[in-house]
Amino acid sequence: ETGVTQTPRHLVMGMTNKKSLKCEQHLGHNAMYWYKQSAKKPLELMFVYNFKEQTENNSVPSRFSPECPNSSHLFLHLHTLQPEDSALYLCASSQSRTGADTQYFGPGTRLTVL
Amino acid sequence: AQSVTQPDIHITVSEGASLELRCNYSYGATPYLFWYVQSPGQGLQLLLKYFSGDTLVQGIKGFEAEFKRSQSSFNLRKPSVHWSDAAEYFCAVVLSGDYKLSFGAGTTVTVRA
Numbered sequence: 001e002t003g004v005t006q007t008p009r010h011l012v013m014g015m016t017n018k019k020s021l022k023c024e025q026h027l028g029h030n031a032m033y034w035y036k037q038s039a040k041k042p043l044e045l046m047f048v049y050n051f052k053e054q055t056e057n058n059s060v061p062s063r064f065s066p067e068c069p070n071s072s073h074l075f076l077h078l079h080t081l082q083p084e085d086s087a088l089y090l091c092a093s094s095q096s097r098t099g100a101d102t103q104y105f106g107p108g109t110r111l112t113v114l
Numbered sequence: 115a116q117s118v119t120q121p122d123i124h125i126t127v128s129e130g131a132s133l134e135l136r137c138n139y140s141y142g143a144t145p146y147l148f149w150y151v152q153s154p155g156q157g158l159q160l161l162l163k164y165f166s167g168d169t170l171v172q173g174i175k176g177f178e179a180e181f182k183r184s185q186s187s188f189n190l191r192k193p194s195v196h197w198s199d200a201a202e203y204f205c206a207v208v209l210s211g212d213y214k215l216s217f218g219a220g221t222t223v224t225v226r227a
Contacts, residue, residue, distance in 0.1 A: 004157070042118070042216070
């Protein structure tokens, strides 16, 4: 398998549920990112990990909790979400955490919070 | 404030016609510039990028973009559009020395037969 994969592709959850999104990159990259894509809004950077260390938390509410156990895997743990959290969540990776390195994106997880 | 603007929310073009998507940025220095495409149900795919040098950049799928410093623009073009080019297109920038991509709101392209 190549590139950046994300599971599940679709997720429906209630506000009291706990779920996790998974991202895996097969590119040997060292930096990984979580983005939120809401309808008709620019992509919002949520978290950045570089060599498994979190280097960016873009004022994301604590109901979103990232985890990066190794450079190939990134998780986003979700709990007590709100309906406005419904969006497409995209994972990306790059060789290193520099602007010159292209970010490669996964297909996203479409999240619906009821 | 730093920003990326894509003035056109939606463009409809006939198959075989030319396409131009606009992107303007507001940064103190020349950033690195990117165009991504997102097909329905897919993630973002890089079309092309500009760091320095020749201001006309060639990308995949027959796309090209031109950097114009005087206009703070990085417009994307394709001479002849195919039905498979129907998608959403995003301009993105990052300042040299930074790593955080800033995206425009996107332009949706519809291709009619």
